[in-house]
Amino acid sequence: MAGIEIAKVVKAYGSVPVIHGIDLSVRDGEFVVLVGPSGCGKSTLLRMIAGLESVTDGTIRIGDRVVNDLPPRDRDIAMVFQDYALYPHRTVAENVGFGLRMRGVDAATIARKVNEAAEILQITHLLDRKPGQLSGGQRQRVAMGRAIVRDPKVFLFDEPLSNLDAQLRAEMRVEIKKLHQRFGTTIIYVTHDQVEAMTLADRIAILKAGHVEQFATPDEVYRQPRSTFVARFIGSPSMNIVPARISPDAATIALAGGAALAAPASFARARGRDVLLGLRAEHLGLAGPEGVPARTVIVEPLGSDTLALMQIGGVEMTGRFPPSAPLRAGGEVTLGLDLEKAHLFDPETGLAIA
Amino acid sequence: MSDAIRHRLTPLEKSERRLGFAMLAPAFLLLAAVVLYPIAELIRNSFHFNHLAQPWMGTPFVGFENYVKALGDDRFHEAVWHTLLYILVTVPGAVVIGLGLALLANQPFRVKWPVRLGLLLPWALPLVFAGLIFRWFFEYNQGIANAMLRGLGFEPLNWLTSPGLAFFAICLAIIWKSSSFVALVLLAGLQTIPKSFYEAAEVDGATKWQQFREITLPMLRPAIFVALIFRTITAIQTFDIPYAMTNGGPGNSTETLAMYIHKTTIDFLDLGYGSALAVLMFLVSAVITSLYLRHTRRDPGRH
Numbered sequence: 030m031a032g033i034e035i036a037k038v039v040k041a042y043g044s045v046p047v048i049h050g051i052d053l054s055v056r057d058g059e060f061v062v063l064v065g066p067s068g069c070g071k072s073t074l075l076r077m078i079a080g081l082e083s084v085t086d087g088t089i090r091i092g093d094r095v096v097n098d099l100p101p102r103d104r105d106i107a108m109v110f111q112d113y114a115l116y117p118h119r120t121v122a123e124n125v126g127f128g129l130r131m132r133g134v135d136a137a138t139i140a141r142k143v144n145e146a147a148e149i150l151q152i153t154h155l156l157d158r159k160p161g162q163l164s165g166g167q168r169q170r171v172a173m174g175r176a177i178v179r180d181p182k183v184f185l186f187d188e189p190l191s192n193l194d195a196q197l198r199a200e201m202r203v204e205i206k207k208l209h210q211r212f213g214t215t216i217i218y219v220t221h222d223q224v225e226a227m228t229l230a231d232r233i234a235i236l237k238a239g240h241v242e243q244f245a246t247p248d249e250v251y252r253q254p255r256s257t258f259v260a261r262f263i264g265s266p267s268m269n270i271v272p273a274r275i276s277p278d279a280a281t282i283a284l285a286g287g288a289a290l291a292a293p294a295s296f297a298r299a300r301g302r303d304v305l306l307g308l309r310a311e312h313l314g315l316a317g318p319e320g321v322p323a324r325t326v327i328v329e330p331l332g333s334d335t336l337a338l339m340q341i342g343g344v345e346m347t348g349r350f351p352p353s354a355p356l357r358a359g360g361e362v363t364l365g366l367d368l369e370k371a372h373l374f375d376p377e378t379g380l381a382i383a
Numbered sequence: 384m385s386d387a388i389r390h391r392l393t394p395l396e397k398s399e400r401r402l403g404f405a406m407l408a409p410a411f412l413l414l415a416a417v418v419l420y421p422i423a424e425l426i427r428n429s430f431h432f433n434h435l436a437q438p439w440m441g442t443p444f445v446g447f448e449n450y451v452k453a454l455g456d457d458r459f460h461e462a463v464w465h466t467l468l469y470i471l472v473t474v475p476g477a478v479v480i481g482l483g484l485a486l487l488a489n490q491p492f493r494v495k496w497p498v499r500l501g502l503l504l505p506w507a508l509p510l511v512f513a514g515l516i517f518r519w520f521f522e523y524n525q526g527i528a529n530a531m532l533r534g535l536g537f538e539p540l541n542w543l544t545s546p547g548l549a550f551f552a553i554c555l556a557i558i559w560k561s562s563s564f565v566a567l568v569l570l571a572g573l574q575t576i577p578k579s580f581y582e583a584a585e586v587d588g589a590t591k592w593q594q595f596r597e598i599t600l601p602m603l604r605p606a607i608f609v610a611l612i613f614r615t616i617t618a619i620q621t622f623d624i625p626y627a628m629t630n631g632g633p634g635n636s637t638e639t640l641a642m643y644i645h646k647t648t649i650d651f652l653d654l655g656y657g658s659a660l661a662v663l664m665f666l667v668s669a670v671i672t673s674l675y676l677r678h679t680r681r682d683p684g685r686h
Contacts, residue, residue, distance in 0.1 A: 081582050102588035114583035118601040127597075128587030179587070 031092030031105075031182040031215060032057040033078065038087035040073055040239075047073055048239045050087065060209050060216045064226040065236035065262070072187055074236070075219045079108050079185050091183060107176035108185040111192065113168045115160040115175075122147075122156040125174040146178040149211070150204075166197045173208065186218040190225065202228055223263050227251070235259050257379040260307050260372060266336060269308045269346040272376065277301040282368070286343015288321050293369050299382050307372035310336065313348030315355075316365025323364045328356050339364060428658035435652035442655070449659035458635060459660065462643040463667075468550070469557065469639060470618040476558040477614055478607065481565025486599075488566065489573045502570070506563040514627025517556035518543065521628070528552075543629050546636035553625045553637055560624065561617065565610045572606025573599070612675045619668045640664050 033055040040048035048070045055061045063071040076082040078089055080101035088095050096104050107128070115124050123130075125146055126139040134142075147153040150170045160168055169189060176184055186205070190198045206229055209216055220226055226233045227247045234244045235258070243255040254260035260268040272285045275292060279300035282292040321341055329336040335350045341364065348364065350356060373382040392400070429449055433442045453459050488498050505513065521528050521542035529539035542548050576598065584594045622641035625631060631638030631646075638646075644664065648657030 079582075079586055081585065101582075101586045106586060108583065108586045110579045110583055112577060112579050114577065114579040116580065116598065116601075118604075127584070127589075131584070131587055131589040131593055131597075175583075175587070 032059070033183065033215065033217065034088075034090040035074075035078070036088050036090075038074070038077065038089060039085045040070070040077060040082065041085045046085075046239065048077075048085075051236075051239075051241055053234055053241065053244060055215060055217065058213045058215055060206075060218065060229060060231045062218045062220060062226040062230035062233050063236060064220055064223060064233055065242075066221060068238075069236040070239040071219045071221075071236045075185055075187055075217060078183075078217060079106060080104050105182045106185055107179050107181040107183075108187065109172045109176050109189045111188040113160075113172040113192075115168055115171055117160055119159070120156065121152065121158055121160065121163070121171050121174075124160065124171055125156075125178050127175060128179045142178050143174075146174040149177065149208075150174050165193050166201060169193065169197075169201055170204070173205070177208065177212065182215065184214055184216045186216065188220055189218075191220070191222070198225075205229060224265065227263065233263075235262060253381070254307070254372065255381055257305060257307065257374045260374070264309060266310050266347045266349075268372070269310065269313075270305050270374070271308075271344040271346065272303065273306040274303050275299050275301060275373075282306065284342050284344050288342035290321060290366060290368065293371075295369070296373065299373050302382075303376055304382065305374040305376050305379075307374060308346065308366060308368075309370070310347045310349035312367040312370045313339065313346060313350075314365045314367070315350065316363050318363060320363040320365040323362055325356050325358055325360045325362060328358055425658045425661055428654055429662045431655050433653075433655040433658075435654060445655070449656050450663070452656060453659055453663060458638075459640075459643060461635060462638050462640045465550075465636075465638060466619060466621060466640045469554065469621050470615060472554045473557040473561065473621075474611065474614045474618050476554065477562040477565050478610055480558055480562040481610065482569055482603075482607075484562060484566035485569035485573055488570055502563050502566050504563070505560050506567065508560070510560065510623035511627050513556060513560040514624040517552065517559070517624070518628045521552045544633050546633055549629050549633065549637050553628055556624050556628060557618075557621065561614060565614060568610045568613070569603060569606050572603045576602045608675070608678075612672060615671055615675065616668055619664065619671065640667075 033053070035051055035053040035055075038048060038051045039046060051070075051074060053061075063074060065071050073082055077084050078091075080096065080099060084097045088097055090096065091104055091106070116127070119127070122140075122143050126143045129139045129142060143156070144153065147156055150173060152167065152170050152174060155163060155167060155171070160171065163171065172189070189205075190201050193201060202225060205218075209229075218225075218229060230247055232244060232246055233250050235242045235250065237258050243250055243259045245253075250259055250263050254263065254268070257270055260270060274283045275281075275296050276283070277300055279292055279294075279297040281289045282296060282304075283289045284306070323339040323341045326338040326340050326345065329338075330352060332352065335352050335354060335356060336347055337350060337354075337356050338345055338347050339362075356362070374380065375382055430444060430446060431442045432440060432445045432448070434440060484502060488502055492498050520526050523529060523539060523541060523544075526542065528542055532539050540548055542552050580598050580602075581594055584598060589597060620641050621639045622645065625637050625639055626642055626645075629637045631642050635643075640660070641664065644657050644660045647653050647660060651657075
């Protein structure tokens with residue numbers, strides 16, 4: 030077991046930098062998820078930790094060892110790949126025991142450890158099969174077996190669930206979380222799916238264009254996003270972010286296209302400024318006559334609740350309503366906006382106004 | 384009743400079928416003219432006496448006489464033996480060298496085209512050219528082989544005029560010429576192996592040699608089989624390179640089956656006997672190929 034220290038890490042391909050000086054400190058036993066859109070550098074960072082990509086500048090420490098120049102096999106890590114990387118000509122048992130066999134572990138020990146791992150992952154009945162005969166979820170389990178059998182200091186996961194359908198993905202998410210609770214080994218997990226990030230992580234690192242936008246607990250990135258990028262990326266549906274202007278006396282906030290609302294006291298921090306107002310769907314609600322008039326554009330019933338796109342003056346916002354809410358497309362309603370819970374961002378930098 | 388429905392073609396289906404046959408016809412006729420007819424003629428000839436130098440004998444039917452003659456023909460036996468030796472040496476030789484070349488070409492070179500060109504060039508070269516090039520290499524007075532020997536202080540060798548050395552030189556030329564084809568087939572195979580297989584092995588602690596043995600070789604098995612089959616079939620027909628380098632000499636010590644057939648029919652004008660030999664060669668190819676195919680069908684790597 031070991032923590033990971035990433036300090037001022039830079040990666041460049043030729044003269045093209047893709048990672049611009051990342052600092053991340055992962056505690057021993059922590060489950061950290063690297064999340065971000067395609068091309069943000071999350072996989073590259075993971076591969077640098079694994080040793081599959083060289084480090085252009087900065088240092089990566091696993092435990093108390095600088096591993097920059099260590100080959101992958103000497104880093105005491107295990108990695109689960111997106112395509113599982115199972116060898117089609119080998120049985121499940123041989124795939125799981127591969128790492129041990131390569132390291133010259135004796136056959137009896139390999140058999141014992143493979144059986145232990147298989148039991149944990151409930152794949153004992155599959156041990157004699159070839160990967161080609163397994164379903165996607167079973168292959169995923171085998172790939173994890175191959176990782177846990179080595180009992181490494183750190184597990185690395187590179188988008189392990191992205192080849193599975195939605196239901197299996199939810200199932201395997203639970204499985205991975207159980208594994209972490211059981212072994213308590215440090216995990217670094219890469220995904221582009223914010224739901225996976227929120228449900229699995231102790232802390233989430235949100236990456237954007239080669240730097241860390243925010244590194245915090247799921248709760249914190251949801252409640253206190255550092256920027257509009259994080260605010261939009263985390264949470265489903267995405268946070269509503271609309272241009273607005275706070276009056277010089279900070280008494281009202283005017284949304285683009287008209288509607289003026291009473292501003293809560295906390296908005297005094299941005300008095301007289303143009304801002305981006307961020308409001309999550311659950312902070313819109315149907316209100317009495319004191320609310321803002323709005324027109325329902327689209328209604329999306331989800332069963333447990335209903336999403337509806339609302340036109341408020343010149344802006345559109347998505348709200349989350351109880352399924353019983355009397356909404357129909359084109360209908361006029363009065364909305365209450367819970368501005369106490371709203372976020373203010375600088376329109377120039379996109380950063381939260383504290 | 385369902386049969387009746389199944390067998391009755393609608394006018395549209397009938398016209399589609401007619402169009403299909405019409406479009407196949409030219410290719411089929413061409414094939415019949417240049418492949419099927421000559422083969423039939425070859426087989427017919429092999430059962431007749433047909434010697435162009437003895438036209439007064441006519442072309443009487445002689446049954447299996449030509450085949451019986453082959454059984455007792457020492458030169459035929461030797462030619463078969465030489466062909467077998469070429470197969471045994473040059474097929475594994477080309478596969479081993481070709482595998483090496485394929486692995487080399489699969490490395491992440493910054494500029495890929497010189498590597499690919501270097502691989503393709505021997506393959507694109509006509510066989511007779513390759514034979515001539517190697518004949519010059521091993522030529523006694525000006526050849527590069529003897530020049531190197533002299534440079535190292537050794538006596539020059541009679542490369543193409545002593546039986547053992549001539550066989551060696553021809554094998555070298557054949558391997559050089561054919562390993563590039565093998566390399567192309569294996570390179571295509573190599574490129575189907577996902578990169579993550581090697582990365583996972585790297586993380587799991589496998590050395591490069593272990594990765595080669597555990598991933599590359601087993602994953603390449605189907606491609607290696609394809610290369611072996613193709614290489615063997617062409618090796619059975621070995622003709623151009625020994626023809627250009629030694630013309631079967633010294634004596635007939637490097638003569639292959641294909642060369643003996645060529646001599647029998649073209650030089651000695653004995654069409655009947657030559658046809659019988661050609662049919663025998665065809666049978667040998669068919670037997671060897673079917674053995675390979677049976678082996679691939681048993682391949683436990685696939686299911």
